[in-house]
Amino acid sequence: MGKSAWDTVTDHAVWLDDDVTGLPAGLAGDRYVCRACWETVILKGTKVDAKVAPYFSHKSGSDCADPEREAQIDEDTEVVIRLRDTIRALPGVTATTEILGEDGKDPLGLPPIIIACCGGTTVAIERPGVTLPGPDILRRRIRAVRERHGGVEHVWFLKKDPNQFGKLGTLKVRHGGQDDVHHTLAPNEQQEVILASGGNVYWLDGKLVLIPYGVRWFQHPVKKDQDWNAWPRWRSDPRNDWRISKPRPSADADCWGLVPIELSSMTKTQAVFRPSKAHRVMDELYAAQEQRHRWRNRRAHELYAERHQPVPGPPVRADELPEQSIPLVPVQETERRPTPPALPPNSPTPSASEPGPSHAQATDAGSVASPSPESAPAPIPPQPQHPPRAVPAQRKLRRRWPAIFLPGRSRRRYR
Numbered sequence: 539m540g541k542s543a544w545d546t547v548t549d550h551a552v553w554l555d556d557d558v559t560g561l562p563a564g565l566a567g568d569r570y571v572c573r574a575c576w577e578t579v580i581l582k583g584t585k586v587d588a589k590v591a592p593y594f595s596h597k598s599g600s601d602c603a604d605p606e607r608e609a610q611i612d613e614d615t616e617v618v619i620r621l622r623d624t625i626r627a628l629p630g631v632t633a634t635t636e637i638l639g640e641d642g643k644d645p646l647g648l649p650p651i652i653i654a655c656c657g658g659t660t661v662a663i664e665r666p667g668v669t670l671p672g673p674d675i676l677r678r679r680i681r682a683v684r685e686r687h688g689g690v691e692h693v694w695f696l697k698k699d700p701n702q703f704g705k706l707g708t709l710k711v712r713h714g715g716q717d718d719v720h721h722t723l724a725p726n727e728q729q730e731v732i733l734a735s736g737g738n739v740y741w742l743d744g745k746l747v748l749i750p751y752g753v754r755w756f757q758h759p760v761k762k763d764q765d766w767n768a769w770p771r772w773r774s775d776p777r778n779d780w781r782i783s784k785p786r787p788s789a790d791a792d793c794w795g796l797v798p799i800e801l802s803s804m805t806k807t808q809a810v811f812r813p814s815k816a817h818r819v820m821d822e823l824y825a826a827q828e829q830r831h832r833w834r835n836r837r838a839h840e841l842y843a844e845r846h847q848p849v850p851g852p853p854v855r856a857d858e859l860p861e862q863s864i865p866l867v868p869v870q871e872t873e874r875r876p877t878p879p880a881l882p883p884n885s886p887t888p889s890a891s892e893p894g895p896s897h898a899q900a901t902d903a904g905s906v907a908s909p910s911p912e913s914a915p916a917p918i919p920p921q922p923q924h925p926p927r928a929v930p931a932q933r934k935l936r937r938r939w940p941a942i943f944l945p946g947r948s949r950r951r952y953r
């Protein structure tokens with residue numbers, strides 16, 4: 539006895555907790571189909587004086603041939619129905635559940651899709667179970683949605699899969715003047731298929747929606763008169779950095795970062811399900827990235843200049859000065875003293891709560907280094923009270939770079 543079925547006449551999902559008034563009862567010309575075993579089902583218990591709630595009975599009279607799948611489909615459908623009701627509650631919005639792209643010989647394995655309309659805007663909303671069907675089946679669904687509702691935005695609200703989340707760790711970022719931490723993940727083939735088709739992949743996490751952007755790791759090239767080695771107070775290689783692709787991850791992204799926003803913010807003005815708030819955050823991440831890249835490049839130049847600075851010889855009395863200038867002796871490697879990095883004017887002086895080294899780590903892991911404007915003078919903060927940990931050679935650091943993706947290790951090393 540299933541609670542849901544496919545109405546082959548309307549292509550809508552029939553959910554028996556909804557009002558079934560108006561639906562023809564009984565066999566109705568083989569109108570209803572079980573989505574688990576694809577057998578025709580009969581709508582029963584719809585009479586006013588019926589002693590039972592409405593239910594679907596398989597035509598053969600026996601139970602569903604795949605009871606586990608039937609229960610799973612009912613469960614997934616119920617989630618969709620609840621989301622549909624949430625959307626319907628928005629002012630001026632209509633929402634229905636349809637079943638598109640189905641084939642009895644090769645079922646999709648997807649719950650119904652929600653078609654939400656607000657004014658002249660229509661959005662197709664998917665709320666699949668944890669496991670997405672294969673790429674070919676997804677493409678069939680995407681095609682079916684286009685054929686029925688050409689040009690609509692196709693939005694997929696996925697469930698967080700524990701096998702996918704938590705594997706790559708987090709990315710420290712800075713936006714809105716504050717530090718933040720974003721989850722990252724490696725997209726799977728199905729998610730890439732949806733994205734490549736023009737659809738939007740989001741995750742629902744309670745009342746939050748996670749919106750992805752692309753993260754592309756790279757190393758800053760060493761330009762002329764730049765020194766990227768052993769930056770004072772940096773525990774990792776400052777050349778390791780990243781670029782964002784937005785508002786959608788590009789196909790060549792190494793991983794996806796996720797901006798969390800409230801679900802309600804996507805429908806505040808109209809039910810278009812556009813994550814404008816997340817896009818604003820991504821714009822800030824981009825602006826911060828440009829500043830960060832400039833700051834690091836300038837810092838590499840500054841360090842080079844500092845480390846290749848001529849030093850004066852020992853003081854001599856004026857009467858001992860030769861007629862010609864004393865040739866300047868270059869500083870030996872061992873004599874170089876590290877200087878604290880030129881932090882931007884608004885950066886806090888390293889303190890217990892914001893020590894320099896962890897600032898540097900955060901920068902390496904992706905956060906913004908709060909660089910100063912190009913033209914602004916770069917003040918030198920005081921030396922930290924406790925000297926920073928010795929910085930290993932760059933070659934060694936480069937090998938360790940991928941370790942920042944490992945959250946456990948990252949925590950151990952930097953907290």
Ligand SMILES: [Zn+2]
Nearest residue numbers: 572574575602
């Ligand atoms: Zn069945």
